Amino acid sequence: MGNMGAAILFVLVRRLLHETRGALLDLGASPDYKDSQSLTPLYHTVLVEGDPSCCEMLLRAHATISCHDENSWHEIHQACRYGHVQHLEHLLFYGADMGVQNASGNTALHICAVYKQEHCARVLVVRGANKEVKNYRSQTPFQVAIIAGNFELAELIKNHKETDIGKLLN
Ligand SMILES: *[C@@H]1O[C@H](CO)[C@@H](O)[C@H](O)[C@H]1NC(C)=O
Secondary structure: OOHHHHHHHHHHHHHHHHHHHHHHHHOOOOOOOOOOOOOOHHHHHHHOOOOHHHHHHHHHOOOOOOOEOOOOOEHHHHHHHOOOHHHHHHHHHOOOOOOOOOOOOOOHHHHHHHHOOHHHHHHHHHOOOOOOOOOOOOOOHHHHHHHOOOHHHHHHHHHOOHHHOOOOOO
16 A cells, blocks of 8 residues: 555544544443543543543543542643643643642652643643642642652742743743
8 A cells, every 4th residue: 555545544444443433432331431440531531642532522521530540640730740631621621620739749740740740731831720739748839850860840830920821821
């Protein structure tokens, strides 16, 4: 098969997958169906960076946002851990709580600070994430960034002003 054929096939398969997913939800499949570890499809798509449109479709079908693993890592923590910005944006648009803490008290912003996810950190501060929340070691996201040696990220967190909130919103 030539390149052209492969490209057409790719587009067709993608469309078919897209329609099938929607169809399952239309047929009444619960978007909150949990696997053996009590994790939802939404959680998995954020974790493995599934197609962002799939993430959005689940959210539109009222998928619950509050699933977490045994260490209280929620969807937004995973999005920030792996720098899945589009998933993060969808989660926030559909009301994900930016203040939620994992079992060590770390918020999504703390996690960006640890894993050097600048793009996600920027999204969080622009959307108004509270920078003063402390983890259970009494560290703010700024302090965590310094400890991790992520100085640019620390600067970004420190320099963000309340008045900047909404600046990048369109
Ligand atoms: C909570 O998040 C921090 C930052 O990523 C991580 O180092 C810590 O291990 C997490 N806590 C648990 C209990 O998983």
